[in-house]
Amino acid sequence: MNDTHNTFESSAAATSDVRHTQPLGFTNAPSKTATRLQELADNNSPAFIGYLPYGFPNKEYSLKAFETLVKHGVDIVEIGLPYSDPVMDGPVIQAASHIALDNGERIAGVFDAVETVAKAGGVPLIMSYWNLIFRYGVERFARDFSNAGGAGLITPDLIPDEAGEWIEASERYGLDRVFLVSPDSTAERLAIVANNARGFVYAASRMGVTGERTTISSSPELLVERTRQAGADHVCVGIGVSTPEQGSKVGSYADGVIVGSALVHQLLDGTGRHVKPEEQGLADLAQTTHDLAEAIHGARG
Amino acid sequence: MSVLDELVAGALADQRERETKLSLTQLQQQVRNMTSTPLDATRWLKQPDCIPIIAEIKRASPSKGHLADIDDPAALASQYQSGGASAISVLTERHRFLGSFDDLDAVRQAVQIPVLNKDFIVTPYQIWEARAHGADVVLLIVAALDDAKLRELLDLAHSLGLNALVETHTREEIDRAIAAGARIIGINARNLKDLSVDVTKYKALAANLPENVIRVAESGVFGIKELEMYARAGADAVLVGEGVATASDHELAVKRLVEGGKVVKESESQPLSTHDGPYFGQYGGRYVPEALVHALDELESVYRQAKADPEFHQEFARLCKQYVGRPSSLTEAPRFAKLISDKVSAPVRVFLKREDLNHTGAHKINNALGQGLLVKRMGKHRVIAETGAGQHGVATATVCALLGLKCRIYMGQFDARRQALNVARMRMLGAEVVEVTQGTRILKDAINEALRDWVTNVEDTHYLLGTVAGPHPFPTMVRDFQKIIGEEAKEQLHDDYGIEHPDAVIACVGGGSNAIGIMNAFLDDDRVRLYAYEAGGNGPESGDHAIRLTEGTGQLGVFQGAKSYLLENAEGQTLDTYSISAGLDYASVGPEHAWLKDIGRVHYDYATDKEAMSAFLDLSRSEGIIPALESSHAVAGAYKAAQDLIDKGVENPVLVVNISGRGDKDVATAGKWFGFLTDEQSKALDANGAHGNSVDGE
Numbered sequence: 001m002n003d004t005h006n007t008f009e010s011s012a013a014a015t016s017d018v019r020h021t022q023p024l025g026f027t028n029a030p031s032k033t034a035t036r037l038q039e040l041a042d043n044n045s046p047a048f049i050g051y052l053p054y055g056f057p058n059k060e061y062s063l064k065a066f067e068t069l070v071k072h073g074v075d076i077v078e079i080g081l082p083y084s085d086p087v088m089d090g091p092v093i094q095a096a097s098h099i100a101l102d103n104g105e106r107i108a109g110v111f112d113a114v115e116t117v118a119k120a121g122g123v124p125l126i127m128s129y130w131n132l133i134f135r136y137g138v139e140r141f142a143r144d145f146s147n148a149g150g151a152g153l154i155t156p157d158l159i160p161d162e163a164g165e166w167i168e169a170s171e172r173y174g175l176d177r178v179f180l181v182s183p184d185s186t187a188e189r190l191a192i193v194a195n196n197a198r199g200f201v202y203a204a205s206r207m208g209v210t211g212e213r214t215t216i217s218s219s220p221e222l223l224v225e226r227t228r229q230a231g232a233d234h235v236c237v238g239i240g241v242s243t244p245e246q247g248s249k250v251g252s253y254a255d256g257v258i259v260g261s262a263l264v265h266q267l268l269d270g271t272g273r274h275v276k277p278e279e280q281g282l283a284d285l286a287q288t289t290h291d292l293a294e295a296i297h298g299a300r301g
Numbered sequence: 302m303s304v305l306d307e308l309v310a311g312a313l314a315d316q317r318e319r320e321t322k323l324s325l326t327q328l329q330q331q332v333r334n335m336t337s338t339p340l341d342a343t344r345w346l347k348q349p350d351c352i353p354i355i356a357e358i359k360r361a362s363p364s365k366g367h368l369a370d371i372d373d374p375a376a377l378a379s380q381y382q383s384g385g386a387s388a389i390s391v392l393t394e395r396h397r398f399l400g401s402f403d404d405l406d407a408v409r410q411a412v413q414i415p416v417l418n419k420d421f422i423v424t425p426y427q428i429w430e431a432r433a434h435g436a437d438v439v440l441l442i443v444a445a446l447d448d449a450k451l452r453e454l455l456d457l458a459h460s461l462g463l464n465a466l467v468e469t470h471t472r473e474e475i476d477r478a479i480a481a482g483a484r485i486i487g488i489n490a491r492n493l494k495d496l497s498v499d500v501t502k503y504k505a506l507a508a509n510l511p512e513n514v515i516r517v518a519e520s521g522v523f524g525i526k527e528l529e530m531y532a533r534a535g536a537d538a539v540l541v542g543e544g545v546a547t548a549s550d551h552e553l554a555v556k557r558l559v560e561g562g563k564v565v566k567e568s569e570s571q572p573l574s575t576h577d578g579p580y581f582g583q584y585g586g587r588y589v590p591e592a593l594v595h596a597l598d599e600l601e602s603v604y605r606q607a608k609a610d611p612e613f614h615q616e617f618a619r620l621c622k623q624y625v626g627r628p629s630s631l632t633e634a635p636r637f638a639k640l641i642s643d644k645v646s647a648p649v650r651v652f653l654k655r656e657d658l659n660h661t662g663a664h665k666i667n668n669a670l671g672q673g674l675l676v677k678r679m680g681k682h683r684v685i686a687e688t689g690a691g692q693h694g695v696a697t698a699t700v701c702a703l704l705g706l707k708c709r710i711y712m713g714q715f716d717a718r719r720q721a722l723n724v725a726r727m728r729m730l731g732a733e734v735v736e737v738t739q740g741t742r743i744l745k746d747a748i749n750e751a752l753r754d755w756v757t758n759v760e761d762t763h764y765l766l767g768t769v770a771g772p773h774p775f776p777t778m779v780r781d782f783q784k785i786i787g788e789e790a791k792e793q794l795h796d797d798y799g800i801e802h803p804d805a806v807i808a809c810v811g812g813g814s815n816a817i818g819i820m821n822a823f824l825d826d827d828r829v830r831l832y833a834y835e836a837g838g839n840g841p842e843s844g845d846h847a848i849r850l851t852e853g854t855g856q857l858g859v860f861q862g863a864k865s866y867l868l869e870n871a872e873g874q875t876l877d878t879y880s881i882s883a884g885l886d887y888a889s890v891g892p893e894h895a896w897l898k899d900i901g902r903v904h905y906d907y908a909t910d911k912e913a914m915s916a917f918l919d920l921s922r923s924e925g926i927i928p929a930l931e932s933s934h935a936v937a938g939a940y941k942a943a944q945d946l947i948d949k950g951v952e953n954p955v956l957v958v959n960i961s962g963r964g965d966k967d968v969a970t971a972g973k974w975f976g977f978l979t980d981e982q983s984k985a986l987d988a989n990g991a992h993g994n995s996v997d998g999e
Contacts (some may be wrong), residue, residue, distance in 0.1 A: 083873075084875045087749050087753060087756070088590050101874065131867075134858060134873065135856070135872065159588075159591050164525035168523065171524070172523070184595050189594055189595065207757055207758070207760070209757065
């Protein structure tokens with residue numbers, strides 16, 4: 001039979017050598033992200049999920065920034081991979097991605113950020129446009145990411161329908177798959193996403209790209225509810241959440257609150273195109289993180 | 302003693318022991334008393350529209366040890382069946398695979414699809430036994446049997462109405478299996494070093510098998526990735542063990558594989574001219590934010606309705622004729638043909654398809670009009686579009702004016718500056734033109750910004766994409782709106798010139814809409830060779846080009862909604878492109894072109910700036926037709942295609958070249974290139990921003 005083949009043609013010793021190159025079936029390991037969300041939920045708290053692009057403004061600075069996030073209350077870190085054509089991002093994250101790329105950001109280094117976050121006690125997720133992972137090699141990425149202690153991947157331009165290879169690789173390595181839903185997603189689409197997601201489902205608070213907004217409509221609450229009904233265990237809300245007030249409001253009904261641009265903003269100066277000096281940037285980041293964390297973690301009283 | 306020898310010895314000992322309790326005669330009597338007949342598995346294992354899955358009840362294996370407990374094999378088999386499995390494989394070997402005949406009995410009771418008994422079968426008794434337990438298929442391992450034994454067991458199985466999955470590892474074993482009369486051959490093409498799937502090895506092994514033999518890929522299929530690899534390599538069915546047995550949701554795991562197989566089959570369906578997305582081979586798809594899925598679904602559904610509605614076709618045809626000025630002429634170009642004939646030292650005839658004569662000066666209007674009509678059907682009232690140098694923007698603005706739609710055009714700041722006249726033209730037509738200051742400020746950045754707008758305003762907005770790229774259904778839909786070019790050319794060549802078919806059809810390819818448009822009508826006619834020319838810029842070595850399809854430049858990637866060939870760096874970041882013609886200056890290419898390249902239907906090559914400019918002048922002076930810089934790449938290609946035809950022994954070849962747009966817009970660029978302008982005139986044009994060129998977006 002097919003499994004005996006390697007042994008009856010080569011020596012039995014080769015078998016053990018071969019084992020670690022192909023994982024033993026699906027791992028069925030518990031989801032790291034869902035576990036953390038559940039722990040928080042048990043304490044009647046939503047999770048604070050914070051986003052920053054890796055390598056922004058440069059590698060060392062960004063590693064410190066990730067550490068700062070976790071130290072000041074972020075539970076789950078969304079490590080962004082800078083991309084030349086980020087169609088789901090607004091001006092702030094576009095600018096940050098550009099700065100990172102101009103400063104020589106390389107994917108191979110992102111695993112250091114993953115380790116940094118894990119070591120600091122955060123759950124490391126990576127947010128990446130699909131071509132970067134595709135180019136790196138889906139299986140190879142899953143292996144390296146998992147080895148670094150990564151929890152899962154948020155894929156803004158990969159829908160479950162196109163995610164076959166990623167679903168396979170993530171099952172093998174026990175990684176989470178975070179797909180997005182948006183306010184106009186049909187019940188059918190919500191079910192497809194909920195069925196294929198692992199960890200949580202990312203509910204976009206509104207139609208559109210990332211960026212800070214002064215107000216948040218009531219639609220995310222409805223979307224969270226519909227997504228749960230479609231079968232999702234955990235639903236976190238992002239896009240447009242930037243103030244402690246918004247965080248508190250969203251945290252009252254969502255399993256997690258995702259903040260991106262507002263954090264990235266702390267490292268940029270008034271022009272939005274240049275980076276603040278490190279000391280000031282990290283201090284501002286710490287303060288904003290702290291304020292958001294307090295509001296989000298206290299959202300349910 | 303090898304592991305196989307050991308397993309066979311163990312299985313044989315077990316069988317002998319069972320035989321002491323139930324003799325062969327008794328067993329045979331049992332079988333004769335059976336009322337049910339076995340299922341003919343060959344009817345399940347080869348399907349025109351899917352890749353049948355044989356899902357295995359697998360607890361353990363010698364190479365991997367323990368895999369899954371499987372307390373209730375019947376329930377697992379039912380889940381496999383619900384997921385769409387075509388057959389269930391049950392292991393009855395007990396020492397290393399922890400299987401049993403109880404498993405087989407339980408599974409047989411639970412499912413209505415064929416059941417395969419997997420064991421180390423070397424005696425007739427085991428075949429009778431499999432039949433007695435209700436199996437429909439038995440496994441025979443060629444490596445464990447000599448020729449006589451293999452034939453004996455195979456004949457016995459067939460005589461009992463069973464099929465045999467005959468497992469092979471080498472070409473020699475395959476030949477032995479065929480000689481013995483195997484109908485279903487299992488091919489084990491695992492790379493022995495790391496157990497990964499070796500498709501090259503599979504292809505080599507599976508080559509030249511008789512048509513009526515079913516090829517089952519039997520090893521290393523874990524999930525969708527391996528399934529696709531095998532399916533594309535021509536496997537009829539696949540056997541999957543741990544990939545389904547160890548999944549947390551067995552039904553879903555099988556379902557994913559079944560769906561994946563369907564996608565592969567659909568993506569390779571023929572005929573070429575009516576092949577619809579989402580997939581063209583492995584290319585295409587919908588790599589978009591979830592927020593756009595609803596809009597794409599809606600667009601697809603409205604388009605499908607329109608396609609089936611005669612009124613839509615009538616309206617489109619009426620506007621094509623009365624507004625665009627179709628059909629565009631097919632002009633014979635004898636003086637230009639003479640230039641080519643002299644160059645290749647053989648007589649050549651050349652016909653030009655005159656899309657340059659359309660309203661707005663290019664083929665872009667065909668698609669803009671078609672989508673504009675769809676916008677009305679969808680009840681949306683706002684249209685956005687990208688444009689590089691302005692031609693698609695102008696076509697879209699024109700159609701929006703015609704149909705009373707609100708229009709916004711995104712244009713990279715860099716392009717908008719050098720195309721100030723086209724910007725003014727769009728504004729005159731009532732469109733709002735937004736200069737994009739993000740990224741590299743060219744066409745791809747305009748597309749990014751249009752996508753961001755669409756994600757935000759999708760409820761009332763249609764994105765009128767200008768080429769056969771982007772997410773499904775754009776590549777299919779835009780192709781359908783442009784295929785009129787080739788249909789007309791075919792008819793005109795026949796009716797006006799009495800020529801049955803051209804020997805070659807030639808076009809330039811940026812995104813690829815004019816090329817698909819003229820080629821579609823000829824895709825299924827093997828007598829017609831198809832040639833497409835990319836923007837070679839300063840040549841492939843210079844790095845300043847937009848050559849995506851020539852070996853070694855473009856990579857397989859995912860960009861702006863589709864999987865296709867892409868110019869990217871080692872990190873997956875999009876590379877800057879360059880061409881004198883902005884319309885060909887795009888980092889990726891429509892997915893159908895990527896597929897047509899892979900299957901060898903279209904020959905892709907490139908023309909450099911120099912070659913295109915030289916051809917531009919040749920056509921202008923020999924025929925009095927000034928082609929767009931984009932189209933000039935096709936004109937330059939005509940020389941190369943003619944040479945290729947002559948080399949291939951085609952006599953008196955007839956060439957049809959698509960003149961996708963007119964060159965008026967490129968006069969400043971060309972004037973500067975050829976030195977027809979004084980430095981002062983050139984500077985003045987620069988200052989005016991009139992240095993425009995190009996039919997964008999292509």
